Amino acid sequence: MMPPALNGTPTRPGLIGGSVGYFLLRRMTARVGPRDPCAGVAYQSRSKVEVLFGPQIWERVRGRVVIDFGCGFGAEAIEMARHGARKVIGIDIRDHVLRTAQAAAEEAGVGDRCVFARHADEKADLIVSIDSFEHYDRPAEVLQVMRRLVKDDGRVLVSFGPPWCHPLGGHLFSIFPWAHLIFTERALMRWWSDYKSDGATRFSEIEGGLNQMTVGGFMRLLAESDFKIARFEAVPIRRFRYLFNSLTREFLTSIVQCELIPR
Numbered sequence: 001m002m003p004p005a006l007n008g009t010p011t012r013p014g015l016i017g018g019s020v021g022y023f024l025l026r027r028m029t030a031r032v033g034p035r036d037p038c039a040g041v042a043y044q045s046r047s048k049v050e051v052l053f054g055p056q057i058w059e060r061v062r063g064r065v066v067i068d069f070g071c072g073f074g075a076e077a078i079e080m081a082r083h084g085a086r087k088v089i090g091i092d093i094r095d096h097v098l099r100t101a102q103a104a105a106e107e108a109g110v111g112d113r114c115v116f117a118r119h120a121d122e123k124a125d126l127i128v129s130i131d132s133f134e135h136y137d138r139p140a141e142v143l144q145v146m147r148r149l150v151k152d153d154g155r156v157l158v159s160f161g162p163p164w165c166h167p168l169g170g171h172l173f174s175i176f177p178w179a180h181l182i183f184t185e186r187a188l189m190r191w192w193s194d195y196k197s198d199g200a201t202r203f204s205e206i207e208g209g210l211n212q213m214t215v216g217g218f219m220r221l222l223a224e225s226d227f228k229i230a231r232f233e234a235v236p237i238r239r240f241r242y243l244f245n246s247l248t249r250e251f252l253t254s255i256v257q258c259e260l261i262p263r
């Protein structure tokens with residue numbers, strides 16, 4: 001039986017494993033090692049928050065308490081504070097990114113309205129979660145935490161991607177399109193351990209996590225959550241949009257976006 005991944009979908013076993021898989025991975029990446037194929041290409045010199053949620057997002061954050069769940073180094077939280085959020089709470093599991101985010105907020109002159117921490121106890125008008133749902137180790141629990149942290153008349157805005165079956169959905173493990181599905185997790189983790197000394201033996205154990213979230217898996221999580229779906233969109237990879245349908249959706253979705261309302 002295939003072991004269940006943390007998002008509830010089965011872990012895909014991969015086709016090429018063992019020493020052959022490891023050997024091929026080493027050969028293909030001999031000079032470069034793991035590199036994130038998605039890093040920094042999409043939002044150069046543009047506001048990621050505005051690109052993902054539209055310019056009306058600034059009206060929605062102004063004067064509000066906002067939580068940025070999975071805030072990373074805090075760029076989006078700081079931007080929301082700059083656009084007039086009353087308070088922005090950035091939540092992340094990595095202490096060093098939280099410290100860097102707080103320093104960046106001070107530097108940007110919004111340190112008094114930004115808090116970066118592992119947990120929050122204040123309810124928010126708006127929770128945003130950007131490029132993080134494919135990283136949370138226990139995404140169903142994160143939805144429960146979000147429900148506790150959002151006001152009854154508040155909203156949650158989610159955008160994440162690429163999802164797991166996208167050609168680059170394996171993030172650092174997508175050394176070529178769909179490599180993360182073609183090679184076994186064991187072969188990929190053996191290759192990974194040649195470059196990183198984090199001791200990770202599963203995708204989920206790398207820094208920041210990777211939970212193999214699919215579009216379908218995310219929809220199932222939402223259906224079981226304490227949220228109603230106000231809007232849901234699986235956005236196709238632009239150049240393949242003509243091939244996008246219910247059969248190809250899992251493989252050709254670039255990002256998943258939704259707006260959630262507390263039940």
Ligand SMILES: C[S@@+](CC[C@H](N)C(=O)[O-])C[C@H]1O[C@@H](n2cnc3c(N)ncnc32)[C@H](O)[C@@H]1O
Nearest residue numbers: 070071072092093094130131132135136137208
């Ligand atoms: C790809 S980064 C996205 C950061 C930022 N939101 C952005 O868009 O640039 C995903 C973040 O989710 C964080 N993360 C992973 N699991 C988490 C959890 N259970 N709770 C909070 N943050 C988590 C990681 O540490 C990482 O900083």
